[in-house]
Amino acid sequence: MATLQIENLWASVGRTEILRGVDLTVASGEVHGVMGPNGSGKSTLAAVLMGRPGFTVTAGSITLDGIDLTALSTFERARAGLFLALQHPIEVPGVALRDVLESAAVARGADPALVGAAMVTEATRIGFGESFLDRALNVDLSGGEKKRNETLQMGVLEPKIAVLDELDSGLDVDALRLVSRRVEEATSERSLGVLAITHFSRLFDELKPDFVHIFANGRIEASGGLELVEQVEAEGYGGWVDQRSETTVTFGGLSDDPFADPFA
Amino acid sequence: MTLTPLPFTNETIDALPGSAGLTERRHAAAAALAETPWPTTEAEEWRYSPIGKLDVTTYPPVAAPGPVRPVDLADAVEASARVAIVDGFVVHTDASDPVAIADAATNQLGDLPVAAFSLLAAALAPQPTVVSVAAGAAVAQPVVISNLVTTAGSSFPHVIVEADSDSEVTVVVVHQSADVTALCVPRIEVRAGSAARVTLVELQDLTRDVTCLGRVSATVADQGTFTGWTAGLGGGFARHRLDCTLAGRGSAIIYNGAYFGSGVQARDYRVFVDHVGRDTTSNLRFSGAVDDHSLAVYTGMIRIHPDARGSNATQTNRNITLSPDAWAESVPNLEIENNDVQCSHASTVGPVDEDQLFYLASRGVPDDVATQLIVAGFFDDIISASPVAPLADAARRDIRRRLSMGEPS
Numbered sequence: 001m002a003t004l005q006i007e008n009l010w011a012s013v014g015r016t017e018i019l020r021g022v023d024l025t026v027a028s029g030e031v032h033g034v035m036g037p038n039g040s041g042k043s044t045l046a047a048v049l050m051g052r053p054g055f056t057v058t059a060g061s062i063t064l065d066g067i068d069l070t071a072l073s074t075f076e077r078a079r080a081g082l083f084l085a086l087q088h089p090i091e092v093p094g095v096a097l098r099d100v101l102e103s104a105a106v107a108r109g110a111d112p113a114l115v116g117a118a119m120v121t122e123a124t125r126i127g128f129g130e131s132f133l134d135r136a137l138n139v140d141l142s143g144g145e146k147k148r149n150e151t152l153q154m155g156v157l158e159p160k161i162a163v164l165d166e167l168d169s170g171l172d173v174d175a176l177r178l179v180s181r182r183v184e185e186a187t188s189e190r191s192l193g194v195l196a197i198t199h200f201s202r203l204f205d206e207l208k209p210d211f212v213h214i215f216a217n218g219r220i221e222a223s224g225g226l227e228l229v230e231q232v233e234a235e236g237y238g239g240w241v242d243q244r245s246e247t248t249v250t251f252g253g254l255s256d257d258p259f260a261d262p263f264a
Numbered sequence: 265m266t267l268t269p270l271p272f273t274n275e276t277i278d279a280l281p282g283s284a285g286l287t288e289r290r291h292a293a294a295a296a297l298a299e300t301p302w303p304t305t306e307a308e309e310w311r312y313s314p315i316g317k318l319d320v321t322t323y324p325p326v327a328a329p330g331p332v333r334p335v336d337l338a339d340a341v342e343a344s345a346r347v348a349i350v351d352g353f354v355v356h357t358d359a360s361d362p363v364a365i366a367d368a369a370t371n372q373l374g375d376l377p378v379a380a381f382s383l384l385a386a387a388l389a390p391q392p393t394v395v396s397v398a399a400g401a402a403v404a405q406p407v408v409i410s411n412l413v414t415t416a417g418s419s420f421p422h423v424i425v426e427a428d429s430d431s432e433v434t435v436v437v438v439h440q441s442a443d444v445t446a447l448c449v450p451r452i453e454v455r456a457g458s459a460a461r462v463t464l465v466e467l468q469d470l471t472r473d474v475t476c477l478g479r480v481s482a483t484v485a486d487q488g489t490f491t492g493w494t495a496g497l498g499g500g501f502a503r504h505r506l507d508c509t510l511a512g513r514g515s516a517i518i519y520n521g522a523y524f525g526s527g528v529q530a531r532d533y534r535v536f537v538d539h540v541g542r543d544t545t546s547n548l549r550f551s552g553a554v555d556d557h558s559l560a561v562y563t564g565m566i567r568i569h570p571d572a573r574g575s576n577a578t579q580t581n582r583n584i585t586l587s588p589d590a591w592a593e594s595v596p597n598l599e600i601e602n603n604d605v606q607c608s609h610a611s612t613v614g615p616v617d618e619d620q621l622f623y624l625a626s627r628g629v630p631d632d633v634a635t636q637l638i639v640a641g642f643f644d645d646i647i648s649a650s651p652v653a654p655l656a657d658a659a660r661r662d663i664r665r666r667l668s669m670g671e672p673s
Contacts, residue, residue, distance in 0.1 A: 014587075053618055073624055094643065094645060095644075100637065103624075103634075136644070255313060
């Protein structure tokens with residue numbers, strides 16, 4: 001059993017505070033759905049969990065089975081069992097997916113000779129053509145193909161906890177179903193813990209979360225079950241967004257907004 | 265402007281082989297050189313280069329070829345014809361129809377050059393050699409030329425490739441050396457006739473104490489194509505100058521270059537393409553990496569002449585800096601004197617892409633391995649463009665070796 005525990009996590013980009021006290025625990029076999037409006041900091045949460053450069057943790061902790069992830073490099077977090085499916089997977093010209101996954105296997109003490117067969121198996125499970133396996137990483141792939149590629153890598157790498165950042169964007173209905181089924185199978189077959197981030201509820205039509213969290217104002221504002229998805233569908237996020245917490249930039253302390261109407 | 269003393273005398277020239285006409289031309293070149301200052305970094309085409317550190321007088325011309333030894337990389341390429349050059353001397357040729365190899369006649373050498381090192385080469389090249397391909401012939405396997413430096417001093421190989429109309433030939437040149445302190449000034453001239461297709465594939469793998477000031481000059485007639493590929497790996501200060509004149513209508517140059525600097529290597533690329541004819545095309549791509557204390561300079565000048573309407577020119581130079589002490593300079597230029605043309609250029613200099621590193625790390629690849637993969641991948645499109653597999657493989661091996669082992673500066 002593995003547990004990803006996020007406690008009172010604060011993080012910033014440059015001087016802008018984005019995460020403001022995130023509390024969340026994801027255990028093996030659980031699917032947590034995180035929904036929130038654009039700009040609420042969902043993708044920042046994913047980036048901070050994986051240790052992406054440019055994001056600074058200012059307070060709080062992230063642990064995986066008690067290990068402090070904030071003290072680890074991105075590679076070390078991955079080796080510890082964390083996986084991030086990126087919202088926008090990066091193109092790496094001239095680098096074959098197979099070389100990457102074999103290198104990752106070597107680094108975590110697995111047998112790289114098994115990677116090739118695992119790639120083919122995973123590709124088949126999500127209806128991803130084998131011809132894509134020989135392409136340079138994400139180069140000339142459509143948005144949907146990139147998301148399948150991320151899912152394939154999740155399958156081969158066998159992480160303990162997977163963070164899926166907008167895995168649904170770019171996928172058509174059929175692909176979304178295949179990818180969601182693959183993630184669910186991983187939760188039952190290997191007890192994968194999942195943190196699935198999205199701003200559309202349609203992902204949760206396919207990937208049924210055990211827990212739903214509403215993310216707004218840089219933190220989790222509400223937690224519950226699928227009834228929260230229905231509430232978002234009916235009412236939107238408006239009720240959760242704290243207007244005062246909208247990011248404002250101050251100029252020299254004179255005024256919050258130098259372009260404000262002085263007669264207002 | 266001070267005139268540096270020359271590393272040779274009139275007697276040096278008189279001792280070289282060749283016809284009376286060739287000797288006369290050498291003396292004329294020497295006389296012109298005596299009036300020509302050695303270049304300095306004040307000249308734009310030598311800017312950023314370590315030319316100031318080069319003292320030509322410390323490299324007396326090699327008077328006779330050293331012992332022949334196998335050049336594995338050249339021998340690995342299946343060949344239609346072969347030329348073995350040692351210390352500037354042609355020591356072996358092997359050719360049959362439709363390829364002919366012969367000493368250059370004086371009238372095949374053209375006008376005297378202007379630049380100092382070209383004059384030096386014209387004065388001292390012991391055996392300018394012409395590789396000619398008959399009209400309409402498609403040469404099945406490459407013409408393979410090995411340029412081997414075995415002796416301390418300076419050497420001046422000179423090869424002219426004359427591809428007659430509608431012929432097709434690939435010429436492979438491998439530059440290698442023994443562990444000597446030497447200056448090599450190779451001259452390769454390509455004359456592509458009407459609708460001729462000439463491919464020049466070069467791999468420079470000289471040892472670190474060899475300074476190489478290479479020059480490739482090409483003229484391309486109507487509908488002809490000159491395709492070039494070069495990998496610059498060895499040498500200390502290694503300069504590669506390319507001059508191409510797209511003289512005929514519809515002529516083209518496609519040129520891919522890869523280079524890697526380690527230790528204190530200096531890589532210096534100067535590319536000049538003249539679009540003279542109508543509807544001419546140039547496509548230049550150079551990619552390089554610099555590590556340790558090495559430096560790389562790329563300057564490209566694409567000139568579209570007034571009559572060259574319908575021309576199409578693209579030029580790309582990308583550089584990865586792998587060490588804070590390494591340095592790369594990229595200066596792509598365009599000079600356009602006709603409005604009906606399409607031109608683009610792009611250049612980049614920077615460290616390994618942070619997003620790519622993060623992406624591979626997030627898959628569980630350690631940072632050093634990720635860097636190796638990304639840099640090897642960065643070169644992939646250029647290296648893969650080599651039409652001669654053994655040279656592409658050698659370049660890949662060299663790059664991977666440098667990335668995985670590192671090298672002391």
